[in-house]
Amino acid sequence: MIRFELNGHIVETDDAPDTPLLWVVRDTFKLKGSKYGCGAGLCGACTMHLDGQAVRTCVLPVSAVAGKTITTIEGLGTPEAPHPLQAVWAEQGVPQCGYCQSGQIMSAAALLESNPAPSDEQVEQAMAGNICRCGCYPRIKQAILTAAAELAVEVTA
Amino acid sequence: MSTANLSRRGFLKTSGIVGGGLVVGFSLNGCSAGPVPLKSVASAWAPNAFVQITPDNVMRFYCPRDEMGQGVTTGLATLVAEDLDVSPERLLIELAGPHPDYNNPAFGAQGTGGSTSVKAHYTQLRQVGADVRQVLLQAAAQDLGVPIDSLDTDDGHIVHGDDRLPYGRFVATAAGLEIGGGAALKPPSAFKHIGREFPRLDALAKSTGTAQFGIDVDVPGMEHAVVVRCPVAGGTVKRFESEAARAMPGVTAVVQISSGVAVVAQKYWQAKQAAGKLEVEWTSPQLADVSSADMRAEYALALEDAGDTAHSEGDLEAGFTSAQTVIEQDYWAPYLSHSPMEPMNAVVHVREGEADVWSGTQGIGIAQGLVARYAGLDVENVRAHATYLGGGFGRRATLTHIIEATEVSVATGKPIHLLWSREDDIRHGVFRPASLVRIRTGVDDEGRLTAWQARRVGGNITPYTLKAALPGVLPSLGDGTVDWLVGVAHGAFDGWVVDSSGVEGLHEDLDVANVAVEHVTRENGLPLTFWRSVGHSYTAFAKETALDELAVQAGIDPIELRLRNTGGKPRLQGVIREAGARMQQMQPAPGRSLGFAAHSSFDTDVAEVAEVSVEGGRIRVHKVLCVVDCGIAVNPDVVRAQMEGAIMFGLTAALHGEHTLENGAVVQSNFHDYPILRMNEAPEVEVVIIESAEEPTGVGEPGLPPIAPAVANAVYAATGQRLRSLPLRLA
Ligand code: FES
Numbered sequence A: 001m002i003r004f005e006l007n008g009h010i011v012e013t014d015d016a017p018d019t020p021l022l023w024v025v026r027d028t029f030k031l032k033g034s035k036y037g038c039g040a041g042l043c044g045a046c047t048m049h050l051d052g053q054a055v056r057t058c059v060l061p062v063s064a065v066a067g068k069t070i071t072t073i074e075g076l077g078t079p080e081a082p083h084p085l086q087a088v089w090a091e092q093g094v095p096q097c098g099y100c101q102s103g104q105i106m107s108a109a110a111l112l113e114s115n116p117a118p119s120d121e122q123v124e125q126a127m128a129g130n131i132c133r134c135g136c137y138p139r140i141k142q143a144i145l146t147a148a149a150e151l152a153v154e155v156t157a
Numbered sequence B: 001m002s003t004a005n006l007s008r009r010g011f012l013k014t015s016g017i018v019g020g021g022l023v024v025g026f027s028l029n030g031c032s033a034g035p036v037p038l039k040s041v042a043s044a045w046a047p048n049a050f051v052q053i054t055p056d057n058v059m060r061f062y063c064p065r066d067e068m069g070q071g072v073t074t075g076l077a078t079l080v081a082e083d084l085d086v087s088p089e090r091l092l093i094e095l096a097g098p099h100p101d102y103n104n105p106a107f108g109a110q111g112t113g114g115s116t117s118v119k120a121h122y123t124q125l126r127q128v129g130a131d132v133r134q135v136l137l138q139a140a141a142q143d144l145g146v147p148i149d150s151l152d153t154d155d156g157h158i159v160h161g162d163d164r165l166p167y168g169r170f171v172a173t174a175a176g177l178e179i180g181g182g183a184a185l186k187p188p189s190a191f192k193h194i195g196r197e198f199p200r201l202d203a204l205a206k207s208t209g210t211a212q213f214g215i216d217v218d219v220p221g222m223e224h225a226v227v228v229r230c231p232v233a234g235g236t237v238k239r240f241e242s243e244a245a246r247a248m249p250g251v252t253a254v255v256q257i258s259s260g261v262a263v264v265a266q267k268y269w270q271a272k273q274a275a276g277k278l279e280v281e282w283t284s285p286q287l288a289d290v291s292s293a294d295m296r297a298e299y300a301l302a303l304e305d306a307g308d309t310a311h312s313e314g315d316l317e318a319g320f321t322s323a324q325t326v327i328e329q330d331y332w333a334p335y336l337s338h339s340p341m342e343p344m345n346a347v348v349h350v351r352e353g354e355a356d357v358w359s360g361t362q363g364i365g366i367a368q369g370l371v372a373r374y375a376g377l378d379v380e381n382v383r384a385h386a387t388y389l390g391g392g393f394g395r396r397a398t399l400t401h402i403i404e405a406t407e408v409s410v411a412t413g414k415p416i417h418l419l420w421s422r423e424d425d426i427r428h429g430v431f432r433p434a435s436l437v438r439i440r441t442g443v444d445d446e447g448r449l450t451a452w453q454a455r456r457v458g459g460n461i462t463p464y465t466l467k468a469a470l471p472g473v474l475p476s477l478g479d480g481t482v483d484w485l486v487g488v489a490h491g492a493f494d495g496w497v498v499d500s501s502g503v504e505g506l507h508e509d510l511d512v513a514n515v516a517v518e519h520v521t522r523e524n525g526l527p528l529t530f531w532r533s534v535g536h537s538y539t540a541f542a543k544e545t546a547l548d549e550l551a552v553q554a555g556i557d558p559i560e561l562r563l564r565n566t567g568g569k570p571r572l573q574g575v576i577r578e579a580g581a582r583m584q585q586m587q588p589a590p591g592r593s594l595g596f597a598a599h600s601s602f603d604t605d606v607a608e609v610a611e612v613s614v615e616g617g618r619i620r621v622h623k624v625l626c627v628v629d630c631g632i633a634v635n636p637d638v639v640r641a642q643m644e645g646a647i648m649f650g651l652t653a654a655l656h657g658e659h660t661l662e663n664g665a666v667v668q669s670n671f672h673d674y675p676i677l678r679m680n681e682a683p684e685v686e687v688v689i690i691e692s693a694e695e696p697t698g699v700g701e702p703g704l705p706p707i708a709p710a711v712a713n714a715v716y717a718a719t720g721q722r723l724r725s726l727p728l729r730l731a
């Protein structure tokens, strides 16, 4: 049995320890927001937070998260109570097909946690691991910068 | 179904209210297609296949086209909402199931592609909205006992004096009324939503992980299947050894299916691991003799054939004789996969006498037909449930994965979730054909083209798309007949008629007296299909690079050269002029150069300017200006997003994209060797939409064709190197 915290709940699984976290979350815990894109750590569609850090869960064995804290897109915010990034994403019409966006937002959220006021280049570097085949990059970048600015106003206000 | 047909429909008398349980919709086209697959909503009124309104004023719109990111749910909802007089934001969007009422008027079948949706449904869905509004007004007049012309509507409400009464209040009465049809449409000056900019309607669901894609479908008792396929397309199973796979944890079955061998397990990861233990021996198909290096040489030889004539006008040789400057060059484009971010998948559950299928497709009717065919069922006993598509780009019109899932469900009797890996997607898909195009052209001393000859060598997509679609469109057609028809198509396109998708875009933009477009077919068995912008994805590269070369050689301004030779296309000239003027104003930073290209595709005209630098042999695209004329921009924000997306998609092809074959097998396998453009390479994009009062034309694809030549022309300006092969690589 491997036990960890998933979006604020303690969960347990008897999936094989080498099963990538992505599949445990999707198939065992039925949270479908995190996506499979490449299975090789190359696209970022499966990004979740492990103790607050963005990780590629398609190549992360579930055994590695025993006792740790995992947050998925579902744990970040909901349609009723979206995370500021999710709200800006919707207002600025960022997604096209939408498939990559959970991963994009999880990477962006981790970036803003560690660097609340990133430069253009820092955004590009932090997001370079997330592929968007639909090519939403200009909007993703803009949305991150907007959310950072809004959060900064909130902090000072 | 034509618009005329819709407004004249006399057979659609009244439409009943249905309390819970079965919902019966009425077919608009009067054929015996069975009930429209609407959601069962208590007491809802469904006057047609598209709109469903409840007494508490919940309004659903059943979107007839597939949402693959192009924003079609937002666009089509806006059309119906405009004349129904309700904000599109108020509509709940449902993805329509299979039914002839949802046919694409451009195809007469239920398919999404070819940048057709908004154009083809523009009048139809507005008419649907107007007719429903008209009946609601009649019902309100009756209920309130007032003359109809004392009533108006506003945002989902009937307005009577100071009262605003929700539409839903009148659905019970409306259900008993006759729908006359033919209600007047709003004049464009009265538009409240068409042309209004608002964020796409699915954005929040897609930002919170709550939008459902095919891969997310999870039904009770479901098991997971992974298929091992022959590395070379067309190869079949000779024999296989499955003992080791069967011994793996969670494995419940190993079955041979038409495309290979499927391993079924309780969970995906178990199936995936076990599939790695299979040993399969394959037959060796014709494609096994093909390697990319030889293929390109063979195409070059084939260019010397005269080929089949696709189009011919005037006297080519006389045209060349009167030319001042003549150029002749060859332009190459490789095989490409679509690689949408969501790999192919389907959930299929076949039971005694019935089946369900869930998948994101570009033709849910084809999905339904394929399940019926491979499960031996009647089409009406297959329920097909549409989901969002994690990208389409033409890929999700070929539904082999649905056949596979059906075969596995038939063999196991279980609901089957079948998923392709990224490697499967890149190696076993259907491809944008490789293509070699020769352009020979001449210009006189006034900058007029005197002759234009274009010859393309490559495969034809139509026989392959027929082979993919026919079994689903006509499930009762025998395999032998399908093979025969596909064979006829292959034969016809090699020597009789030219498959227009192979040569589209090679000359249509140009106003030249002496033209010849020729085609030489070369096939090897690698399956081919539509890929975002289809033939235009390589013909624009050839045409627009050749024009740039000709301009340089003849000493003419490249924009002037285009303007002088596109007289037949005023809209195209409009975007060329606008982008040309803006290009004059652009001030590229030192070390950066500009390149221009313009192309018309799917009735939409686009000109692009790329600002490029070359650093250490690497091409960097910093900025792209895009000017588009797509008639009325139904939602300018979605139009801009489509231009941005098509430019990025086109840049992946221009800078990185290439599939090569070695002994018939695709060499590339994942995003490390089939790289997709990333944010740190993505240019800033400025989109300018030309104001227009003309009916809308498509926007999903037309932004793509100009980008590769715009970048190549900028690279020439920067370095003097003329790049004629995609992806663009400096010497
Ligand atoms: S699916 Fe994990 S990085 Fe692509």
Ligand code: FES
Pocket (backbone or CB within 6 Å): A095, A096, A097, A098, A099, A100, A101, A131, A132, A133, A134, A135, A136, B069, B341, B390, B391
């Ligand atoms: S929105 Fe489609 S892949 Fe990013």
